[in-house]
Amino acid sequence: MSLQYINFDGQLIAENQQIATIDNRALRYGDGLFETMLWKDGDIRFLDLHVKRLQQGMQTLQLDEYAKFDAFFIRSKTEELIRKNNMLGQQVRVRFVVYRAGGGTYAPETNKPVYVVQVSRMPPVLRDKKLGLIVDLYTDFKKPYSDLSHLKSNSALIYVMAGLYKKKFAYDEVFLLNQEGNLCEGLISNIFIYYEKTLYTPALTEGCVDGVMRKVVMEMAEHEGVPVVEAQISPEIMKEADEIFCTNAVQGVQWVMGYKQKRYFNKISRILQEKLQTWGEEAGEN
Structure with missing residues (x-):
C-alpha cells in the first residue's frame, strides 16, 4: 500500500508520522470539532453548509480565527491533499478536524485552533440497492x-x-x-x-x-x-x-x-x- 499523506496545520506529512503529544487537547479532552465531507466531481458537496456548521461550532467553543475556515480555505486544502495522494477524479471521504492548541487542564492556555485534514478513497458500494x-x-x-x-x-x-x-x-x-x-x-x-x-x-x-x-x-x-x-x-x-x-x-x-x-x-x-x-x-x- 502506497504512503498516504495528511495535512497537519498546513504541512503535508505522512499519515503515520507522530503529531500528538500527551498535552494534545483533542486527545486529553476531546476539545474540538470535525466535519466529514464528500469530495465528488471536483468539489466538496454542500460545502457552504459544512462551512457554516464548522464556523458556528468554533464560535460556540470560543475558538479563535473561525472566519479563516471559509469555503475557499477548506476546498483548497482538501484539493491539495487529494492531489498529493493521487486521488483526483475519484470520490473521496474528507475528514476535517479542528481542535484547540496548547496545553492546560480544563481551562485552556489558548484558544488558537489547529486543523488536520485526512482523505480516503470511497470504497465501492457492495450493498445491493434492493437491500436496505x-x-x-x-x-x-x-x-x-x-x-x-x-x-x-x-x-x-x-x-x-x-x-x-x-x-x-x-x-x-x-x-x-x-x-x-x-x-x-x-x-x-x-x-x-x-x-x-x-x-x-x-x-x-x-x-x-x-x-x-x-x-x-x-x-x-x-x-x-x-x-x-x-x-x-x-x-x-x-x-x-x-x-x-x-x-x-x-x-x-x-x-x-x-x-x-x-x-x-x-x-x-x-x-x-x-x-x-x-x-x-x-x-x-x-
Whole structure:
C-alpha cells in the first residue's frame, strides 16, 4: 500500500508520522470539532453548509480565527491533499478536524485552533440497492442533550459504546436514544421516519447532531411536497412506520429495510436518493 499523506496545520506529512503529544487537547479532552465531507466531481458537496456548521461550532467553543475556515480555505486544502495522494477524479471521504492548541487542564492556555485534514478513497458500494439497512436500538447508554449536543464534537464516548454494540451483533446501523428515551440519531446518521404521509425527524432539541444531509433532505422533501416535522419521537413509532431512512454527508440517503421483525417500504427514500444526485444544481435554480 502506497504512503498516504495528511495535512497537519498546513504541512503535508505522512499519515503515520507522530503529531500528538500527551498535552494534545483533542486527545486529553476531546476539545474540538470535525466535519466529514464528500469530495465528488471536483468539489466538496454542500460545502457552504459544512462551512457554516464548522464556523458556528468554533464560535460556540470560543475558538479563535473561525472566519479563516471559509469555503475557499477548506476546498483548497482538501484539493491539495487529494492531489498529493493521487486521488483526483475519484470520490473521496474528507475528514476535517479542528481542535484547540496548547496545553492546560480544563481551562485552556489558548484558544488558537489547529486543523488536520485526512482523505480516503470511497470504497465501492457492495450493498445491493434492493437491500436496505438492518438496524436496532442501542439502549445501554443514552445521549444527554444540551446546547452542545448538536455539535460534531471530538468527544464521542456514547458513539464508541454504540459502535461496539453494532459490531458485536453485526447491525448495519444502530439508533441512539436521548436521556428521555426518545429517538435521537443513528450512530453515523440522522434519522427520518415516514408515517401517515408525513416525514418526521428528531428535533435538534432532542440532542441530535445538526446534520448537513439532514438539512438537504428536509429541503428536498418539502420541494417534493412531503410535509416535514421536527419532533419528539418515541421509538415505538418504529413498529408502525411506513418507511425509515438514515442520512449523512458521505453516504447520502440510506433506506432502512428492517428493525426486528418489522419491514419497511422504500418509496420516499428512493425518490430522495435520485433527487440528491442533482440537488445542488436544482437548489441553485430555485
